[in-house]
Amino acid sequence: MADDLNIQTALGAVNLFMSTVKNCRLYPESSDIVRQSLTSGYSRLATLFYRDAPFIVSEAQGSILFDGKLLDAKSQRMPQIHSLRLLMQALNLKSIVFDRSIDQENYAKASRILSMTPEEVDAQGGVRKVFEAEGVSFVSANHNVFLGAEADEVIESDEDFFRRIWFGQITELQALAYITRKTVNAAWLSSVSGRFLTFCADKGYEPNDWDTISRLACLNGYLVRAGSEQGNTAIFPLLYERLEALGPWLNADLLALNLSEAAVTKAVEHLENESFMLLAARLLLVKQTQRRGSRLVGRVHIKAYNDASDWILARPRGSEFSSSIEALRSREEAAQNETLARIEAAIEGLMVGESDALNDLDALAALPRVMAERTQQGKAQEVERLIQAVSLAINLEDEAKSMAAVRVLLQTAKALTGLERLDLVSRVLGPINLWARYQQEVTPLFESASDMMVNHIHNLVVGGQYGEAVPFMESFSLMAQGRLKKDLHMTRYAERTLRRMASERVFNLLMETFREDTDGHRHQASVVLALLGNIAVPPLLDLLRESEVMAERIRVMGVLKNIGPGTLEELTQRITPDSAWFYLRNLLKLLGEIGGEEHIDILEPLVTRREEQVIDAVISCAKQIGGSRRVRFFSKALLAVPDRVKPRLAGLLAQFGDDDGVYALSAVLRSRMTGSPEEKDKVIKAACSAMGEIGSMKALPTLQKVVDQKGLLGRSRYTSEQKRLAEEAILKIRHAMSKERSAPKEKEPDARVKVTRDYIASEEFGTLEAIVSGLISGGKKASALKVLLLMVERAAREKDFKRAERYKARLSDVDEMALGEVVRAEEIIDQERCFVDSGEYMETWKDFYALLTEEEASGFYHHVRNEVVEVDTEIISQGEVSNRLCFINSGRAKIVYKDDARELFIKEMCKGEVAGYDAFFHTSVCTASLVALSRVNVGFLDREVLTLMQEKHPDFLGKLQSFCGQFNNLTETVQAKGLERRRYRRFHVKGRVVFQLMTDKGTTVGKSFTGVFLDISEGGLSAVVKSSGYSMARLLLGRSICSLMKPGEGAERFSVQGRVSSVNERGENTISIHVAFARPLAVSSLEALVTTS
Template identity: 25%
Template sequence: MIDRVIQEKAARTMVAINAAIRNMRLYPITSTATINSVDKALQSIDHILETEKSLAFAESEKNLLIFGQPLSEKEQQKPQVVAFLDLLLNFSIKNLSFQRGMLRDEFITFLELLIARPEEISQKGGLKSLIAEKRLSHIIIDEKVFVSMDEDQKIASKDEKKLDIEETFAPMVNTLDTVLDYESKDKVSRHLATSMAKKDEQVLGTVLTQKTEGELGEKLFSHIIEALDDEKFERLIFKVRQMFDDAQKNANKSEDAQLIRHAYQNMLKSEKGEQLQTRIRERKAQEKTQKQEYKTKLLAGINSLIKGEKSAFQDKELMQTLPATVTQMFSKGQERIVEVISDRLCEGLNIKVAAVRADVANALASCLEKFPEQFRQDTITRLMPKLIHWISRKTSLTPAVEKIVRYLMEKAKELIKNNQFVQSEQILKAFHSVRYGKSQREENFRDFAGKMLETIADNDITDHLLKEFRFNQENKREQASRTMVFLAEYAADPLLNLLKDSQHRSERARILQLISDIGPAALPALSQRIEEGKPWFFMRNLVLLFGKVGNESHLDIVKPFLSFDDYRVQREVLNCIYSIGGNQRESIFSAILSDAGDQLKADAVGMLGAMECRTAVPMMIQILETKTLMTSKARNELEEKICNALGNLMAQEAIPCLVGVSEPKKGVLSKRNYSEKVQLAAHRALEKIRAGKVKGR
């Protein structure tokens, strides 16, 4: 059984829902009264759904059930309960539940259905069908449920009721009228009226529209009406009116319609009926006055906004009303005024107060949503610089930001397709800044900006950009290139495809430069492609790009290619390590002196020398002194570079070795024979070391 506290909260929620429906019937959806009552009802529902999966109401035998449990007889008689039950009955709703996760828009759409006339809903396929059509997935009606109750909670069915009103009431009254005297008739009538007044409007409507004859029937009619309070009488009047409308539609119930019409007219002629009509007239007059005051206030607010008065932005109700207002303006051909309002709202995005700025952003985003397609596109074009500036300063993703960013994304695609690359670059630059910039932004905002860049860079857009990049047909190659830079990682993959297939050196050079300009954003694509392996020239270019846009963390990706089967790739790996290797360069290059071939060793020696790495001197000396059975061009180049490096490093410990190289012993007893170029390099190294030693003294 549901907790009593939860059931009481649900009952209060029902009252809040009633109030929201009432205000939506009386006032515009954008009015403060309506907005506040809707928000209050939604908050009440959400509060229950924090602990419960759903909030369930049901109707059983003209009784209201909350969470499958009936209210007490006393609670069933409360006006709020009766009104809510009438709502369920009018729409033939057996059960209704609100599910966890319901959005505000879903709730409002559902309430808008409930304020319509039941017959209108029926003509459109019924409430359940409309709920499915509008995708109100968190609002369920007439779902089969099974309710378990204690014996003392059971609700009597029609078969268990003591009276069948339609069959017994009128004959009973007519019979009593013939057997009772005048005084008895009055007493019996008042007694019956007191009892009947406690019944719900459905029962009372059935009673009062029965065909009775004689004085008792007239007295009972009047006494029942006298016994009702004003609220219940008003609900009864509307119930009887509905019964009349329903009977009129049924050709077989024309006689019933006349009886109901007669009862309805007599109720209106009664004292309570006249009082009700007076109240209705006063209420309508009040509503008319309120609507006029509201309209006057709204017009004043719009005029204030058009004049550029900042106080207009602080009018929360005005901001919430604007989307509906501009829709009406379009129907009246007032597009020019809408343009001015759009411009003013865009200016309001710079208001210093964050809460006011948020209201303005929501108003602008909602207004744009209401605009006709072409008018919206023209507005986005006109406001684009200011919107871009606003987006660039935002740090979090709100519904308003999301809507406006999507509109800008569509505009960027349109501009690119029309070869307006410079204009599109403004939007892409803002998205790029959000996605990759150093300013602090919420992660979901960065992710969303990335998603927008990815959406822009679809196949049609990238093909269009690559075509101009390759063939320069519109003489806008540089502009197309910058556009791809701001598309970042989402342009990198198509560019790498082109790099792999390109047959022109100049084109490959342009691609390499473009990917370098994209920067670290291209690294995911590079990491994926380098795993594919050959051809060698593509691998060399990938390694080259790692050297330009990578960092020390990418060494593990490129180091394995030191053993690639093409020296040109190996050489590029050394260059890459030299560029991004940081403190690891010395150990990597030193290891190469032990393991690699002479050609790669020579390159490593040159880089160690450029790095002034003195720890590599002993290994260089060892290589220089190592006896080889035969010389080669690569070996001679290695030895020459070692001599040069030792000289540059002022390696005094290498003097004996360099002397042996520069002045080798003749004959078969000599350890090594060195080429003339190596000997000359050793001689120059000795001169440099000795000169440095003298200078040092």
């Protein structure tokens, strides 16, 4: 019995088994290590067979179970259990069963097979095929959770019952026992199939999905058998009617997928004639058309329906009513064809903006298949339009419609995964990922979406497409870190999902790419590692210790810094006094970047280390994280460090200016120093100077003793120079005290709350605003200004710049003369707006900088202006003149073309790409918009700056054009996607047109000028005009202009308002000017121009 299993003994057996698998992977079969592992592993496993039952290890929902019992959280985190989970997920195994008759030979075979890579196993047909080929006995590997005959625990609820049916984790004994208890309630029997369909829908499966069909047939088969065993003949007629009401094919599914069950065939035999004939007709229709309604039945499943059709037609009533059955089949076929036509029309309508398909269950169920088929046919544009139409149905205000759209996209993603179209899978999962971010509970549909994204990330990483995996991993990383506010259950689910994403194979590939820069994907791999959070920390810290390459260590520390607080638990455990100095120095540098005041105690045992590098790292780290506890730390350290370090710590205490530092400095002066005379002299001088800087009267007694002290025979311990410094310190302290007495006394600050930077960082902004208001009302303006400045700093670091600006404005409200605080606030905000990590920046643009000379690179670096752009903000606006290039340092943006209310997606731009090429290098207004999809850090290169750069570095322009041109020639991109931005047909015409520049208010500017027509449409015209130069012609861009035209002799002239959209060189002193009309030209006017030209 499972209850008799000793869990600790089982854990020991599994730990040794996983060690054996690992050794089989690493060492030759003949090695002593492998032989010893096999012997000890088998011996430990044999200790479990005191029970008369097999030992079953299974994996479900990311957790490990022994004999169906879930291991506790601590056991789940054990390294070998974690490795076992990753192994089973990689091999798509749900359970491994060890029979009590297993011998060491079969134990060895199983261990060697499970040590193979997933690719090797897949190439041989899967684990079960390999087991069969190798003749493995008494060990079985299963793709479903295995339940032994003893698994007879009671099922408590319908939800549990449905879940077990869905995952195949139920025995016939359990199912029949549960149903027997429930069938006394006719209402339960009548509703159970419908509620199971709802359960399936919640998991993202439509009624026509094969997973739903097969599981519902399984459930109904159990219902029929339960009725048969009870002798309840009323169950099947009631069930038949209910299934008929739910869908026309469900009874056919029941028979076809349970044909071997005598209870089911016997129940069908007792159907009334009309029901019998209709069932036979539908099965015959499936056999002849290989369609189950709108769904094609694949080769794997069609045999079941063929056999069921042959069986029912071979019954006596099948022969007797054959003509009636044929007539019913014809009627059902006509209805099926009508349904197919309706679905086709609805789907075609969806591509042109109609939404009927989104309200049609048959059309929704057919959409994934249609998109997969059209993908195979190369109809990429149609597939894109369908994906976009379904994605637009995801609306947080209409939950039912959103869930239906998510289900369709999930099924589409599964179908496209089978076609190995990872690009389209990413496109389909994008809207689902966004939907998942807004969910507030772990529903079955959310679980299905998570499972799909886990599978997709695995495929992307294996395929080397790390950048594509980032948005999906980012969502779960934000949830796990609490940056997307979720409840505890959802946060933990997100953590488990991240661990599933980081399977052993995926993680090894990420680390390999990060180290070797495989195919130039190191940066993307580092981003993914950072998103994995604390999962990636131990291996990265191991690499930091072991790496002999400085550049690699810097990269590792960069990733750990990006992980942030998730690094701290493991990091602090590794900071120990006996760590190697080179490793400890890097750990302390990391702690200084991400640690807090609460970690300063970790540093105390390290101040006695002899290595200068460690001492320097400890001091730097304490300064960064110490906060209000720095003075206490450095005061204690001052008494423990070697004499050569004490002057430095004394200087720090002087900077902090806290009275508490005086006691430590006094103790140093009283102590017997063991260093060289030069070191002693430096310590005494530094201590005296520090006391003077602190300015506390508590230092006067000690300093006076230095001045007055005399030793034996009239000799003093202190030199005249040291005494002089002590006297100066005394004078400085007394002067400060005198000045303090004469100054008006300010009220004591509120001692109830000690407002430090750490307090500001941890408290809600609402509470901080209340504290500021209290300080102001209490007349404590200086304290209020200090708190407000800290609030500006926090808001800016959190990139909440609107809040930071609001607090900056309030500084002036508190005190109009607080100019210093206002300037400092502006500096903080500007610094955070434009912050770009230099190492990451250089890695991002290394290809461009490789083209430049040192002088060009320096000039470009200092002239690029970095800004942070928030989500949904337009970086480049369609129709406007652009005088700057956009270098995307981080984040994602999209290029879209706006046509009235319609917005066409052209492409997505990511970190390391350049936008605005066409409008910057060609004389035209922006023909599309660049919109931020996430917070984007973008560097702007202005045209004026480019002119200056070109004067100093003549070759720079050519290098810039060459590099930027590779990213986004918009015209080529649009042509490649098959998009058409022109709304009107162009006509070539002859004649002249007179242009007059206008102000936006409608008044004329300058003289008119004449051009020769090139072409014209309802939306605009182009003409050739003379120009004094290309630079002057560029000034026309975006200007309002009036075009005066005359169709022919005797016709009246007419004018059209518009705006110059493009200017192109055509030859010496000649340009073409392109005008977009403010409103479409009248058709009659266009016809007059075209027919008379």
